[in-house]
Amino acid sequence: MSAEHPRNGAGSPTSQGRRFEVPKQDQPVASANGHRPAVADQPGDVWDQRVASGLAFLRRRLAGDYDVDEFGFDPELTDTLIFPMLRLLYRDWFRTEVSGLEHLPRDDAGLVVGNHAGTIALDAMVLAAVLHDRHPTNRHLRLLGADLVFRMPFVSEIARKTGGTVACNADAERLLRGGELVGVFPEGFKGVGKPYSERYKLQRFGRGGFVAAALRTGTPIVPVAIVGSEEIYPLIGDIKPLARLLKTPYFPVTPTFPWLGPLGAVPLPSKWLIEFCPPIPTAHLSDAVDDPMVVFNLADQVRDTIQQRVNELLKRRPDPFGP
Amino acid sequence: MTPGGTSRAPGVVVVTGISRYLGAQVAARLAAEPGIDRVVGLDPADPPPELAAMLDGVEHIRAGFDTAVTLLPSLDADTLVHLALVSTPEQGGRQAMKDQNVIGTMQLLAAAQQTPRLQRLIVRSSTAAYGASFRDPAVFTEETEPREVPRGGFGRDILDIEGYVRGFRRRRPDTTVTVLRFAPFIGSTADTTITRYFAQPVLPTVLGRDPRLQFVHVDDALTVLHRSIVEEHPGTYNVAGAGVLMLSQAIRRAGRLAVPVLETGLPGRGGLARPFGVDEYGLDQLDLFVHGRVVDTSRLIAEYGFTPRSTAAAFDDFISAGRGRRIYRREQLLAAEQAILDGIRRVRAGREIS
Numbered sequence: 001m002s003a004e005h006p007r008n009g010a011g012s013p014t015s016q017g018r019r020f021e022v023p024k025q026d027q028p029v030a031s032a033n034g035h036r037p038a039v040a041d042q043p044g045d046v047w048d049q050r051v052a053s054g055l056a057f058l059r060r061r062l063a064g065d066y067d068v069d070e071f072g073f074d075p076e077l078t079d080t081l082i083f084p085m086l087r088l089l090y091r092d093w094f095r096t097e098v099s100g101l102e103h104l105p106r107d108d109a110g111l112v113v114g115n116h117a118g119t120i121a122l123d124a125m126v127l128a129a130v131l132h133d134r135h136p137t138n139r140h141l142r143l144l145g146a147d148l149v150f151r152m153p154f155v156s157e158i159a160r161k162t163g164g165t166v167a168c169n170a171d172a173e174r175l176l177r178g179g180e181l182v183g184v185f186p187e188g189f190k191g192v193g194k195p196y197s198e199r200y201k202l203q204r205f206g207r208g209g210f211v212a213a214a215l216r217t218g219t220p221i222v223p224v225a226i227v228g229s230e231e232i233y234p235l236i237g238d239i240k241p242l243a244r245l246l247k248t249p250y251f252p253v254t255p256t257f258p259w260l261g262p263l264g265a266v267p268l269p270s271k272w273l274i275e276f277c278p279p280i281p282t283a284h285l286s287d288a289v290d291d292p293m294v295v296f297n298l299a300d301q302v303r304d305t306i307q308q309r310v311n312e313l314l315k316r317r318p319d320p321f322g323p
Numbered sequence: 324m325t326p327g328g329t330s331r332a333p334g335v336v337v338v339t340g341i342s343r344y345l346g347a348q349v350a351a352r353l354a355a356e357p358g359i360d361r362v363v364g365l366d367p368a369d370p371p372p373e374l375a376a377m378l379d380g381v382e383h384i385r386a387g388f389d390t391a392v393t394l395l396p397s398l399d400a401d402t403l404v405h406l407a408l409v410s411t412p413e414q415g416g417r418q419a420m421k422d423q424n425v426i427g428t429m430q431l432l433a434a435a436q437q438t439p440r441l442q443r444l445i446v447r448s449s450t451a452a453y454g455a456s457f458r459d460p461a462v463f464t465e466e467t468e469p470r471e472v473p474r475g476g477f478g479r480d481i482l483d484i485e486g487y488v489r490g491f492r493r494r495r496p497d498t499t500v501t502v503l504r505f506a507p508f509i510g511s512t513a514d515t516t517i518t519r520y521f522a523q524p525v526l527p528t529v530l531g532r533d534p535r536l537q538f539v540h541v542d543d544a545l546t547v548l549h550r551s552i553v554e555e556h557p558g559t560y561n562v563a564g565a566g567v568l569m570l571s572q573a574i575r576r577a578g579r580l581a582v583p584v585l586e587t588g589l590p591g592r593g594g595l596a597r598p599f600g601v602d603e604y605g606l607d608q609l610d611l612f613v614h615g616r617v618v619d620t621s622r623l624i625a626e627y628g629f630t631p632r633s634t635a636a637a638f639d640d641f642i643s644a645g646r647g648r649r650i651y652r653r654e655q656l657l658a659a660e661q662a663i664l665d666g667i668r669r670v671r672a673g674r675e676i677s
Contacts, residue, residue, distance in 0.1 A: 048667075051664070051667060052664060055660045055663060055664065056660065058660075059656045059657065059659075059660045061575070062575055062651075062656055063575060063576065063653045063656050064568075064571075064572040064573065064574075064575035064576035065576075065653075066572070067566075068535070068567050068568070068569050068572065069567065070461065070462050070535070070566070070567050070617050071461045071462075071535075072461070072533075072535045072567065072569065072615070074569070147457050147458040150457045150458075151457045152531075153529075153530060153531025153532055153586065154531040156457075156531075156532065157531060157532060157533045160533075160535070161533070165460075165461045166457070166458060166459070166460065166461065168458065168460050170460035170461075170462075170464075170467070171460045171461050171462075174460075174461070174462060
């Protein structure tokens with residue numbers, strides 16, 4: 001894994017601590033085609049190294065010797081524990097193909113806007129892992145989540161530690177001003193919790209708060225189309241009384257959940273395609289932050305771009321569970 | 324002198340809460356300052372002996388805030404420093420705490436308003452002013468309004484106090500008002516709810532939550548207070564050490580053990596700590612341990628030209644004081660790591676020989 005990008009997020013005084021050695025594990029970059037590095041010539045050395053770095057990691061964690069930024073982002077934990085799990089998922093289980101990475105800013109701020117689906121927001125985590133592994137400077141996508149995410153124990157903890165924060169303008173702008181790459185899914189729960197019959201139909205984009213954040217900071221918007229997330233947990237029903245009881249927006253019923261219990265949590269192995277679209281610059285529109293017409297038009301433009309690209313990707317993938 | 328300070332040294336300074344560490348330190352330092360004529364401490368309680376020793380140059384008036392109405396004008400005070408804040412209910416319970424915090428501030432500010440020569444008012448506040456909510460932004464700036472009224476008594480008191488200060492600002496535009504919102508104090512000399520919490524060997528935390536914490540070193544807090552008194556820094560400022568420690572991380576750095584407790588199973592006030600024999604954590608602490616609290620200090624740094632030491636450094640200073648019992652130390656972890664690696668090497672070497 002190459003070094004953490006050296007940008008100092010403004011207002012993240014702990015960023016000098018982002019230098020940390022990550023265990024030299026399987027290089028994810030070259031292995032997207034399912035090819036795992038061949039067994040090394042001296043297996044003893046590799047395992048020595050792995051054991052040593054694993055122990056060092058454990059020792060640093062137990063001693064509290066790591067740095068967390070002001071949003072609660074823990075890059076060491078994310079890179080060492082969370083991303084390897086997601087890597088298995090997106091590479092081997094979903095056989096994800098990625099394109100358009102050249103449209104992402106290399107070092108500067110950018111707002112990545114995607115379509116949201118899949119009953120639980122796995123697509124956001126997969127996107128963050130894919131982007132980190134494939135981006136030339138291994139950037140972390142800072143996800144913006146609904147406040148429900150931060151109301152739930154454990155979920156909120158993981159969301160913050162992996163770089164997420166509450167979807168509000170203050171946080172979005174603070175991250176963008178700090179030069180971060182921010183990920184947002186404006187459909188929110190309308191997208192994640194829509195029935196399977198409405199798959200790949202983008203929902204309304206809310207009030208376009210993400211556009212305002214981009215305009216105010218002059219950040220380019222990079223639309224991203226994600227295909228495959230709709231089939232992992234096809235939503236065929238919603239038990240509303242249970243949802244009301246648990247205070248969630250919906251209670252999902254899928255072909256496997258809740259019938260198979262914990263097994264229902266295993267996502268179906270759909271084929272995923274992720275494509276980043278050309279960036280939409282916003283720097284020239286910074287005067288128009290308060291103009292609702294400009295904001296709505298830009299939000300619509302982003303939504304249409306994603307919808308069209310999703311449709312094209314779907315044509316390239318006739319069988320959702322194909323190779 | 325330093326940026327922002329068009330210094331007209333105060334003549335008569337009245338400091339409230341000198342029976343406590345912060346008030347005593349501030350008053351003692353003012354008394355040692357050559358340009359200041361009189362330092363008067365207003366506090367109904369006597370300071371403990373270790374603080375009384377440093378208060379030689381300070382006139383102590385043993386009276387409550389109800390007497391301030393006649394006292395402040397007769398002293399002809401030009402600077403009022405309000406530090407008497409109670410953050411946890413003590414003897415007298417929540418009602419006494421509210422009386423001192425809210426009613427006390429109200430009486431004091433009413434008196435201050437009728438003190439014609441008053442030039443400066445410095446009020447100690449807290450970052451609890453931002454409340455605690457799931458929808459809160461990650462980092463509070465001075466402009467952030469609380470989304471929900473805090474559940475804890477201290478948080479509500481702080482909101483009330485700042486409300487009275489706003490009213491005072493409107494009625495006395497000629498007085499320079501400085502409101503300092505402090506993060507929880509920490510350091511080798513601090514003795515607060517937080518430091519007592521971290522002095523335990525086993526610490527209760529909220530299951531499934533790992534809040535972001537921020538501290539300010541008590542010495543840095545004193546520096547900012549002193550500068551606010553002898554210089555002019557109108558406005559409201561967050562005072563905290565840069566950076567963040569997660570609660571779990573702080574516990575590990577202190578070599579303690581965390582015991583997660585179910586939040587919903589916690590009965591109201593003090594529930595978090597009751598099973599652990601400590602009865603002083605209220606809903607304020609519970610909210611802090613669920614939501615965490617991080618503030619932006621760029622306004623303080625720009626105005627004062629002073630950067631408090633980082634949260635991690637302040638916490639390190641607290642750890643180095645060695646309060647309470649560590650369960651494990653960094654050196655032990657390093658030794659264990661070395662022992663395991665050596666063990667592996669030895670086993671492998673043995674295998675190669677055989």
